[in-house]
Amino acid sequence: MSEIRLSDIDLNLLYVFQVLIEELNVTKAATRLNVSQPAVSRSLSRLRDVFDDPLFIRTSHGLSSTAKTQNLAPLLADTLKGLESLIQPSEFTPQSSKRRFTLSTTDFGTLTVLPKILDQFRQNAPDAILDVKSWNEEMVAELDQTSIDVAVAVLSKEPPAGIRAMRLKSDCMVCLARKDHPGIQDKLTLESYLQASHVQVVLGRREYFAVDRELEKIGHKRHVAVHLPNFVPAARVVMDSDLLLTVPKLFAEDMAATVSEIIVHELPFASREFDYSMIWHERFQHDAAHIWFRGLLRQAFLDASD
Numbered sequence: 001m002s003e004i005r006l007s008d009i010d011l012n013l014l015y016v017f018q019v020l021i022e023e024l025n026v027t028k029a030a031t032r033l034n035v036s037q038p039a040v041s042r043s044l045s046r047l048r049d050v051f052d053d054p055l056f057i058r059t060s061h062g063l064s065s066t067a068k069t070q071n072l073a074p075l076l077a078d079t080l081k082g083l084e085s086l087i088q089p090s091e092f093t094p095q096s097s098k099r100r101f102t103l104s105t106t107d108f109g110t111l112t113v114l115p116k117i118l119d120q121f122r123q124n125a126p127d128a129i130l131d132v133k134s135w136n137e138e139m140v141a142e143l144d145q146t147s148i149d150v151a152v153a154v155l156s157k158e159p160p161a162g163i164r165a166m167r168l169k170s171d172c173m174v175c176l177a178r179k180d181h182p183g184i185q186d187k188l189t190l191e192s193y194l195q196a197s198h199v200q201v202v203l204g205r206r207e208y209f210a211v212d213r214e215l216e217k218i219g220h221k222r223h224v225a226v227h228l229p230n231f232v233p234a235a236r237v238v239m240d241s242d243l244l245l246t247v248p249k250l251f252a253e254d255m256a257a258t259v260s261e262i263i264v265h266e267l268p269f270a271s272r273e274f275d276y277s278m279i280w281h282e283r284f285q286h287d288a289a290h291i292w293f294r295g296l297l298r299q300a301f302l303d304a305s306d
Contacts, residue, residue, distance in 0.1 A: 092288035116300035
């Protein structure tokens with residue numbers, strides 16, 4: 001017998017074979033398959049060629065399975081179930097999932113985003129794992145090479161091809177200062193902002209910041225005395241010094257709500273709003289678990305806007 005390749009076989013024949021096993025009657029099989037009796041007979045003839053066996057023997061009561069058909073029946077049933085699972089839309093059940101979800105964001109994002117999703121994540125997917133990794137904007141071009149599911153960050157430019165981005169929320173910049181700062185009276189003025197020294201959070205390789213561009217437009221420049229790689233330590237420095245820290249309002253309000261020694265001031269000059277975006281690679285676009293996780297993040301920001 002010559003070798004038979006899967007590509008040489010019409011897989012619909014396997015379904016006909018399964019129905020014949022269950023019905024043991026060509027007429028009943030044809031009715032169930034919604035085809036003519038001769039069509040089922042032709043399919044049976046082709047099946048006999050494929051398996052080199054009669055497969056069924058005619059009796060006065062219909063068909064009787066041969067020994068080979070009886071041996072093939074369990075494997076055929078499992079194979080068809082596997083094929084059906086293969087083509088069915090994938091489902092995700094959070095309650096039983098043990099998947100590891102990787103969220104990438106800055107420490108500012110960890111402070112502001114994580115509390116918004118953690119309770120829902122643990123309640124809905126108690127056995128899943130949430131892994132939070134650090135983020136900087138240069139990483140957006142490397143999402144195809146990482147295990148990051150979703151990043152929540154601010155993008156200064158359009159993401160590259162293959163990267164999806166969804167706006168979550170708009171924000172603006174404000175200034176953090178310690179309580180009773182000697183250079184600030186009732187409110188922060190442009191003069192006091194320029195006279196003070198500043199701490200600046202540097203993410204990635206960026207060396208020039210939006211706030212400096214805005215000051216340059218009106219002919220001013222501030223003095224940055226300290227550069228730090230993270231927001232939370234920078235806020236701690238502000239608590240214990242006369243340095244000022246210009247940060248996103250969402251972060252500033254979260255810090256001020258937990259640290260009474262810090263005051264949030266509006267900037268004394270115009271600055272542009274910006275968006276927090278949810279960012280992911282195209283390969284996750286239709287993944288059921290990933291869609292659930294993205295929905296969790298999106299809903300958290302919607303709830304925060306209410």
